[in-house]
Amino acid sequence: MELFKYDFFTNGILGILLSSFLFGIIGSIIVINKTVSMAGSIAHAAYGGVGLAFYLGLPVQITTMIFSAISGGIIARISEKAPHKIDSYTGIIWAFGMALGIILIDLTPGYNADMMTYLFGNILTITTSDLILTFIISIIVITFLAVYYNQILIISFDKDYAKILGYNIKSINFITYIIISLCIVILIRLTGIVMIMAMLTIPQNIALKHCKSFLSMIIFSTILVLILSYSGFYIAYKYDLTTGATIIIFSVFVYLLDAAYLYVKRK
């Protein structure tokens, strides 16, 4: 309890709470659509936005958000126009964004220590303004889900049938990718890129095996993100380990434990 006296600790705890909603919702959409590599591409291409912001001396968060939204829009367009080539194109965007970021940082005079925070995140350096921005994005994402739940469900399950029913797949896909991009930028700041990929996939894949509906999958994976993150957070504090890496190792351990349980249950 003594730790709550420190702002960085309280902010970290609140950051995990807010990010768990984003991970739960966005991760479930990504996992059921099997678009983890596209999310990875958006996340890594975000480095280009960070580099651009440093090079031009622009606000990092806003510049990266715009850059990632454009990357997300391009990926949405490719997935619509040339779905059979999406895998290759996501790889190109992934590599290009990262390389652009590195080159622009090289060209920026002076040493940019902050770059590391944007690349790898740190739950203990979250500021109050980060929390407010995450809260606003969370409200947007929850509203989007509430309004378009059935559309997202039918498009993810059977795109052809959604088209026959007259749903505007292009628009919903486009909005979805823009929202995924914005969330990823926020989450990079909070947790770092490696933990993003872990928290967007591990809890959702555990939930997928146990849930009958998409909504229950979202709720279950949100709760799992919370449990896994807080547990990892505590273990890292207790044994003086790197927070993000500890959370990931603990999550993979729980995933394997669940897989073993399901295997034994089937036998």
Next chain:
Amino acid sequence: MNVIEIKDLSYRYPDEVEYSLKNINLNIKDKDYILIVGPNGGGKTTLLKLILGILKPTSGTVTILGGNPENLYSKIGYIPQQILVKKDFPITVHKTIALGRKNSKSKDIQDKIMMLAEELDLKDILNKKISDLSGGQIQRVFLARAIISDPEILILDEPTSNIDPYGTFCFFSYLEKLNEKMTILVVSHNLSIVTSGPKSIACVNKTLIYNEKPFLTKEMLELLFGIHDAHTCHFGQYLQEEMEHIKHHDDTFHT
């Protein structure tokens, strides 16, 4: 009255040199029950996607119920190939059927789901996840989803894959009942379906030949097997006789 009119239809996939379908003409009458057969890669599924409005013709026109297929939303029911179904998706049977209607929150939809569940023997599995069902059960769930909006045309893509013979028999018996209310179009590479109720047949292999009776003509066999010598004609005759024999046997079984 024609419910589907296809005129001079050709389709070529982007980035491909050859046409998948060339100069297709076909009129399907109201309450017809047509089987579209052809080899793999012959353009059956492409034709189906053009009829559904999922693909746009390179040239020619497709008119459904006098309009554009893209604007006919609930008037077409569709059952996809099972191989395309995401079987690990977190969705129940009940929700899958409900999503067949655009306004799935309307009050009468619950009664309609219960009625279809009763008719198609899905009552006990309404709360089960799609991944826990057998091939035959999945096919009936998708049939319920396709007809919940009372469509005028029902389109099925390879409906017999993953179903056992008894399940196939029950499924096609139900389709015959549905044919009293709607036009049915079945796409398959399985020629034996011809004995299961279709009233007419069309063969697709880049181009299309139609027969308003459910029999394969010599031209159709040439289009399907691509050989023209006497031996093939003899084989074609044999196939035709075999099918008529099966049909006769089936009729006897029905009576």
